[in-house]
Amino acid sequence: MxxxxxxxxxxxxxxxxxxxxxxxxxxxxxxxxxxxxxxxxxxxxxxxxxxxxxxxxxxxxxxxxxxxxxxxxxxQPEYEQIDFVSATLPSHKPLLELITSLYAVTQKSGVVVSNFEISPGLVSTSSAEYVNTGKGAYDSLELKLSVGGTYDQLQQFMLLTETVTPFTTISELSLNATFDNESATVDQSKASSASLVTTTFFFTQPISVSLEQPLPKLTTTDQIVLNELASFEKIDLPEQNTILGGGSEDIFRVAKLRFPGAQVSSETVSEL
Amino acid sequence: MPKNINFVRDRQRWVEKAQAQDQKILLFSSIALGIIAVIGIVAGVSHWLLSRNLDSILSEQKSTKSAILAEQPIEESYTIFAHKLRVLTDLFGNRKNKQEALTFFSKFFGPGVIISQLSYSGENNEILTFSLSAQDIFTMERVFKQLKSPELLAAYPDITRGGLSRNDSGVYSLKLTVVLPDIVLEKES
The missing domain is CATH 1.20.5 (Single alpha-helices involved in coiled-coils or other helix-helix interfaces)
Structure with missing residues (x-):
């Protein structure tokens, strides 16, 4: 099949x-x-x-x-300290502030500055950009000076120098004090002199933040520093409110041209 | 005689059986398709809802970012302030080191001895060099004895004596070099 x-x-x-x-x-x-x-x-x-x-x-x-x-x-209470901290540690070379505070301290202590020397270095560039030559976060400005006064005044000067803005430290000191023959201690009233080198610090660290980066938190140590700063005295730069003129003499001496209030010299006036 | 002869009876039975089975298969496949369709719809709807949620979050982010940018000057000044405080912590710490050392040495040797010269060196200004001036040799002799005291060595173990000199006025000066210990700023009690 x-x-x-x-x-x-x-x-x-x-x-x-x-x-x-x-x-x-x-x-x-x-x-x-x-x-x-x-x-x-x-x-x-x-x-x-x-x-x-x-x-x-x-x-x-x-x-x-x-x-x-x-x-x-x-x-927050710390926010009110922002200007003070900026004055203590400025973001620029505090040349004027240093000289102003030096003047204020000498006035207060009564010492006489016989000599001072400062080399600020580059203060301004054509682009006004700061050239950082310091330790990264901060740089310093040195001032050498010689002061004279009684021992008490010198002590007062050294104390005040380190408690005014901007932040300054005495980094070198040479003191010529007179001893009292009877008590073998320093004669507080006799004239003494001192040569000092002070170092004034300013802030140079570049800072960048992003939108999502949280705000920095203040630590206990920061609070301690703020308390220390409470004993500091802020020295403000005096503001110039008036123009200091040099007189009203007509320096151009052009005939038929009169400035209001100008004094015309008796010499022959040139004609146009 | 039979009325008719069914030559495909077996086949008919087979087809009926097969069709019954096919109906079952059809039922199951319809159910499966229905379930998958429902899953698809649910997945589509949830995707749409999640996308809407994401859009609202992104929109809220944008408005919050704009609000933060409007406060940029405050953020800038506060951030710089915090960084400056960190720097001041270092500077205060270094200076407190020096101030404590000078206060200690000024008081330790008693009256008749003054610090007449000082300077710092080292990477973090941790080496302090200073001169002690004494009115006479007897006071200086006392200074020498005190330099060996356990109290001084406990506070400043790393202390080196330098040159001893005498000026025309009869004042004796002794140079000392001290390595300052690290200091941590603490809250005053």
């Missing part, structure tokens, strides 16, 4: 007799396409957005925290 020959697949017959199966296959294919093309990408995207939300929320919290700190900072 011959074996039954395998019948070729008849699509029409299949669709006619097994319609439900064909539809089911179609539905399965559609499910797979839906899963791969829609569900999985959407779920992936949702997870990514969720991660981004967590990260951005954290950033938003930091920004809000910083804004809240900035809003409240002006009410």
């Amino acid at each position: 011959n074996k039954k020959a395998k019948q070729p697949f008849n699509l029409q017959l299949f669709l006619h007799t097994r319609r439900s199966l064909a539809i089911a296959i179609g539905l399965v294919l559609a499910s797979v396409i839906l899963l791969v093309a829609v569900c999985i990408p959407q779920i992936k995207a949702s997870l990514e957005v969720n991660t981004t939300i967590a990260k951005e929320n954290e950033r938003l919290t930091k920004l809000k925290q910083k804004f809240s700190e900035l809003s409240n900072i002006t009410y």
Whole structure:
């Protein structure tokens, strides 16, 4: 007997007799396409957005925290000290401030400055940019001076020098004091002299901040420094409110030209 | 004689059985498609909601950043103030070191001895060189004895004696070099 020959697949017959199966296959294919093309990408995207939300929320919290700190900072007592700290440690070479404070201290203590020498170096550049030659965060300005007065006055001068703005330290000292022959102690009333080198400091550190960077927090040590600064005296630069004229002489001496209040010299006036 | 002869009875039974099975498969595949469709819709909606949430967060960030930028002068002055305080901490610490040493030495040797010269050296001004001046040799002898005292060595263990000199007025001077210890600023009680 011959074996039954395998019948070729008849699509029409299949669709006619097994319609439900064909539809089911179609539905399965559609499910797979839906899963791969829609569900999985959407779920992936949702997870990514969720991660981004967590990260951005954290950033938003930091920004809000910083804004809240900035809003409240002006009410803190330390904020009132900002100008004083700037005067104590200026951001520029405090040449004028140093000379002004030196003058104020000599007036207060009663010493006489017989000699002073300062080499400020570069004070200004064509671009007005500071050229940092210091230790990074700060630089210093040296002043050599010789003062004379009684021992008490010299002591007072040295004490005051280190308690006025800008921040100054006596880095070298040579004192010629007179001893009292009877008591073997320093004669407080006799004239003495001293040569000093003072070092005045100023701030040179470049600072950069980002929007998300929190405000710096003041530590206990910073509070101690602020308390120390309370004993300092701020020396302000005197403000010039009037123009100091050199007189009203007519320096041009042009004929037929008269400046109000000008004094005309008796010499021959040149004509135009 | 039979009325009719069914030559495809077996086939018909097979087809009926297959169609019943196909109906079941169709049911399951419809349910699966429905579930996947629902998942797709839920995923789409949640993505849309999360995106809206993200947009509102980003918008709030933008407005907060603008508000912070408006306060930039305050931030600038306060940040510089804090950095300056750090620098002043170092400078005060170094100076307090010197002031404490000078106060100690001025009082330690008693009356008749003064600090007549001083200078700093070292990377952080930690080496203090100074001269003690005494009216006469007896006072200077007392100074020499006191230099060996345990109290002084406990406070300043690293102290070196330099040259001894005498000027025309009879004042004796002794040079000392002291390595100052590190100091930490502390709140006064």
